[in-house]
Amino acid sequence: MKTVTLYTDGACSGNPGPGGWGAILMYGGHELELSGGEESTTNNRMELLAVIRALQKLKEPCIVELYSDSKYVIDSLEKGWAWGWKKKGWIKSDKKPALNADLWEILLPLTQTHEVHYHWVKGHASNEYNNRCDAMAVAQSQKFK
Numbered sequence: 504m505k506t507v508t509l510y511t512d513g514a515c516s517g518n519p520g521p522g523g524w525g526a527i528l529m530y531g532g533h534e535l536e537l538s539g540g541e542e543s544t545t546n547n548r549m550e551l552l553a554v555i556r557a558l559q560k561l562k563e564p565c566i567v568e569l570y571s572d573s574k575y576v577i578d579s580l581e582k583g584w585a586w587g588w589k590k591k592g593w594i595k596s597d598k599k600p601a602l603n604a605d606l607w608e609i610l611l612p613l614t615q616t617h618e619v620h621y622h623w624v625k626g627h628a629s630n631e632y633n634n635r636c637d638a639m640a641v642a643q644s645q646k647f648k
Contacts, residue, residue, distance in 0.1 A: 504618065505530060506566040509557050512626070512636035513549025513573065514644050522546065523643025524553035525636035528560060535560065536635075540643030549640060550576050551606040558613040567619045572626030572633055581621040585611060 508529040515522035523540035537556055541549075550573040558567065571577055579585040588594065588601035589611065595601050624630050627637065 504564055504566050506568065507561065508568045508570070509554070510570045510630075510632040510636050511550065511553035511557060511573075511576075512571070512633060512640050513546055513551070513553050514637060514640035515544060515546040515549055516644050516648070519543050519545050521644045521647035522549040523640040523646075524549040524556070525639025525643070526553045526557035527632050527636060528557055529632075536639065538639040538643050540640075540646055542647045545602075547573070547575050548603055548606060549644075551603055551610060553636070553640070555606060555610050555613065558610075558617060561617065565617050567617045568622065569619050570622045570624050570630075570633065572624050572637075574623060577621045577623045579607075580610075580614060580619070 509526065511526045513522065513524045521542055522544035523538060525538040528535040539556065550571065554569065554576060585607050589607065593601045593604040624633050626633060
């Protein structure tokens with residue numbers, strides 16, 4: 504399997520509010536930048552959508568090194584929380600509804616298609632690719648102002 508590096512980020516002005524997402528897929532010296540946004544959304548939805556849209560671009564199963572500054576995304580996947588929510592009908596351990604079930608329903612099968620390794624990075628720090636994703640996400644969110 505090919506190994507692909509993926510950086511993602513989401514941004515939202517207000518929560519909810521106008522939001523955007525950015526992603527960079529890297530393979531064999533090539534980079535593909537992806538971004539999008541929504542008029543009324545949340546930061547976590549944009550974080551999830553960045554990962555979804557990037558994984559959907561892959562044409563075959565890959566090893567994916569996923570880098571995100573979202574503890575919500577990384578922990579929910581790496582620690583298996585999202586699978587537990589799904590198993591319980593999208594109810595969390597505190598008996599409250601799990602948020603963004605519609606996006607998790609798309610993302611979870613994608614994480615099974617690919618061999619995904621999860622890496623949390625500090626946001627708004629010195630990581631060039633995370634900062635580029637953040638800039639794309641913010642630019643997309645500003646289109647709705």
